[in-house]
Amino acid sequence: QVQLVESGGGLVQPGGSLRLSCAASGVIFTIYGMGWYRQAPGKQRELVAHITATGSVTYADSVKGRFTISRDNAKKTVYLQMNSLKPEDTAVYYCNRPGPDPPGVSVFDTRPLWSWGQGTQVTVSA
Secondary structure, eight states: OOEEEEEOOEEEOTTOOEEEEEEEESSOGGGSOEEEEEEOTTSOOEEEEEEOTTOOEEEOTTTTTTEEEEEEGGGTEEEEEEOSOOGGGOEEEEEEOOOOOOTTOOGGGSOOOSOOOOOEEEEEOO
């Protein structure tokens, strides 16, 4: 049974930074790509950052240049460093394993494969 525990959210002013963590258990973490998703009020959950098992990263245009995803396989943890935060980044953030993305399919169009954790709230407000 895969368990995902997100942490590190909070209230931050525009322009500020936060670092989110997601600890995984019950899974051979090293062989899977991982992603950070977010769900803003009234909106669908969306993938914003992806890291493959070998460390290649991709980002949604909305966060490119501001967010950095990384992973520590020994700790079975994936991180999201968020800089230059904007009010529109306000959302509950989750991690999960994205679906397969063969040639011609964007990982951002796939469905996540595991059960969701509780998420961590990020609020960007003055």
